[in-house]
Amino acid sequence: MSIFQYDFMVRALIAALITGFTAPTLGIYLVQRRMSLIGDGIGHVALTGVGIGLLTGNSPVLAAVVVAAAGAVAVELIRQRGRTSGDIALAILFYGGIAGGVFLVGLASDKSNANLMAYLFGSPLSASRSDLVVMGVLGVGVLAVTVLLRPWLFAICQDEEYAKVSGLPVRTLNLLIAVATAVTVTVAMRAVGLLLVSALMVVPVAAAQQLTRGFRSTMHAAMGIGVLAAALGIWISGAAGGGGTAPGATIVLVAIGLFLTATIGAAGWRILRRRTAGVLGGLGGERAAPAEIEPPDVVLDR
Amino acid sequence: MTATTVAPIVAVDRAVVAYADRPVLRAVSLRVYAGEVVAVLGANGSGKSTLIRAALGLVPLSGGSVRLFDMPLRRFRQWRRIGYVPQRVGAGSGVPATAGEVVAAGRLARRGFLRPARNADRAAVTGALAAVGLADRIGDPVGTLSGGQQQRTLIARALAGDPELLVLDEPTAGVDAASQQAFADALHAFVGAGGTVLLVAHELGPLQRLISRAVVVHDGAIAHEGPVPEPAGHHADPAHDHVHPHGPVAEPGLWSAP
Numbered sequence: 010m011s012i013f014q015y016d017f018m019v020r021a022l023i024a025a026l027i028t029g030f031t032a033p034t035l036g037i038y039l040v041q042r043r044m045s046l047i048g049d050g051i052g053h054v055a056l057t058g059v060g061i062g063l064l065t066g067n068s069p070v071l072a073a074v075v076v077a078a079a080g081a082v083a084v085e086l087i088r089q090r091g092r093t094s095g096d097i098a099l100a101i102l103f104y105g106g107i108a109g110g111v112f113l114v115g116l117a118s119d120k121s122n123a124n125l126m127a128y129l130f131g132s133p134l135s136a137s138r139s140d141l142v143v144m145g146v147l148g149v150g151v152l153a154v155t156v157l158l159r160p161w162l163f164a165i166c167q168d169e170e171y172a173k174v175s176g177l178p179v180r181t182l183n184l185l186i187a188v189a190t191a192v193t194v195t196v197a198m199r200a201v202g203l204l205l206v207s208a209l210m211v212v213p214v215a216a217a218q219q220l221t222r223g224f225r226s227t228m229h230a231a232m233g234i235g236v237l238a239a240a241l242g243i244w245i246s247g248a249a250g251g252g253g254t255a256p257g258a259t260i261v262l263v264a265i266g267l268f269l270t271a272t273i274g275a276a277g278w279r280i281l282r283r284r285t286a287g288v289l290g291g292l293g294g295e296r297a298a299p300a301e302i303e304p305p306d307v308v309l310d311r
Numbered sequence: 312m313t314a315t316t317v318a319p320i321v322a323v324d325r326a327v328v329a330y331a332d333r334p335v336l337r338a339v340s341l342r343v344y345a346g347e348v349v350a351v352l353g354a355n356g357s358g359k360s361t362l363i364r365a366a367l368g369l370v371p372l373s374g375g376s377v378r379l380f381d382m383p384l385r386r387f388r389q390w391r392r393i394g395y396v397p398q399r400v401g402a403g404s405g406v407p408a409t410a411g412e413v414v415a416a417g418r419l420a421r422r423g424f425l426r427p428a429r430n431a432d433r434a435a436v437t438g439a440l441a442a443v444g445l446a447d448r449i450g451d452p453v454g455t456l457s458g459g460q461q462q463r464t465l466i467a468r469a470l471a472g473d474p475e476l477l478v479l480d481e482p483t484a485g486v487d488a489a490s491q492q493a494f495a496d497a498l499h500a501f502v503g504a505g506g507t508v509l510l511v512a513h514e515l516g517p518l519q520r521l522i523s524r525a526v527v528v529h530d531g532a533i534a535h536e537g538p539v540p541e542p543a544g545h546h547a548d549p550a551h552d553h554v555h556p557h558g559p560v561a562e563p564g565l566w567s568a569p
Contacts, residue, residue, distance in 0.1 A: 161424070172416075176390025223409040
């Protein structure tokens with residue numbers, strides 16, 4: 010209970026909350042495009058940026074932003090081409106990114122092992138005040154894109170050709186999503202690590218859409234679930250015995266737990282409602298009319 | 312057929328399109344004038360969809376040219392004047408979206424970048440859904456609608472932008488009878504208000520009465536162009552599945568542009 014009497018726990022909590030709040034707002038567009046795993050790949054590429062930052066004595070976070078953004082733009086260009094060889098190009102980019110990162114981090118410092126683990130799996134407990142400021146600024150930047158541009162980004166992710174014929178700046182918006190993905194990855198790096206970044210973008214969205222009917226409500230619910238997972242994860246990891254559990258992994262496991270709860274709950278609710286509807290239908294008239302439109306059998310009748 | 316002094320709304324001139332090395336359109340020309348309802352008919356793989364996709368710039372031309380509203384396609388910017396209804400590949404996607412949210416995307420061309428939605432925008436969305444008979448489904452996820460209702464949602468999306476030209480790619484394919492009728496009514500209202508329509512179809516069904524001119528595409532060339540009567544009536548017959556205008560596919564006469 011009293012774990013938050015320590016400053017580093019409070020800073021860890023803030024770092025996790027920023028991530029939990031921001032990551033799903035970007036992740037929802039990746040899920041909509043069925044590109045849920047792209048965030049993972051960009052995380053791999055970002056590690057090379059971390060390595061370059063450490064090696065050159067610059068901020069690893071800013072170097073990661075730049076390199077991850079370049080990687081994300083490359084992914085977007087490959088996606089636009091739509092070639093079958095694109096799949097292999099992505100694989101090479103992602104594995105090149107993580108191998109380059111491990112290589113460069115190893116070159117950069119003698120205590121590289123601990124350093125590497127911190128970037129791969131997160132180390133919110135060591136977040137400094139200035140780390141939080143950087144995360145906050147980048148997070149606000151991501152939110153400005155994902156929330157303010159929602160109607161436009163929704164349109165291009167939902168139906169890209171239609172968006173083109175609507176005269177939307179499709180290419181620019183796609184690149185904006187790519188860069189925002191890279192920034193989100195670097196924001197989340199401190200809290201959950203580069204290997205688990207993608208989870209916080211995708212899992213809260215997956216959980217939210219079990220409960221929601223629209224895009225906007227899914228985004229809001231996913232933000233809530235992300236924040237809940239972050240807070241619970243940090244608390245569990247700090248309160249657990251034996252010096253605590255790994256915070257990043259704990260947050261992700263909590264998020265997956267919330268996803269399972271939402272899925273089971275929604276399925277149970279549907280069964281319950283169908284039973285109630287069946288009873289009402291048996292009772293007679295009123296619900297029969299809308300129920301007639303619903304079944305997909307109508308589609309087949311042409 | 313139409314006054315030559317008036318510039319056509321859509322002017323495709325000797326368009327050539329090839330996927331990889333396979334020619335899909337061989338120097339096809341098509342003109343659509345204001346107020347017309349033009350149906351592009353043809354069998355699957357005839358190139359009819361490619362023709363209108365090329366007219367919208369969705370497919371690159373390897374020859375010929377396209378003008379929209381008397382502007383070369385490359386310099387055309389007034390996309391708000393066009394409402395496009397793509398072939399339905401499922402209006403649903405990875406994340407749920409309500410019918411209202413999908414239709415609202417059709418308003419963006421009018422709304423202007425970064426401008427928040429105004430009352431007029433919201434009214435256009437509800438109006439467009441009402442025009443296709445789905446006013447009561449505005450808050451329902453599109454994934455839960457039937458195929459015909461999803462198709463009508465996409466038509467409402469095109470109508471929401473208040474376009475002058477509707478371009479529809481197979482709007483009635485696999486759509487139930489009730490939706491076909493709702494769609495024909497919506498199109499009738501649009502044409503009655505002075506709108507122009509270019510649509511691709513495999514069969515016309517209840518739309519047939521609306522069509523002012525039919526163009527039959529076969530093997531990447533135009534095999535017939537003119538008033539609907541015989542050919543369209545024939546092709547609209549549900550029992551007739553394919554267009555076989557003149558026997559052998561590689562007949563030399565089909566290569567020359569009309």
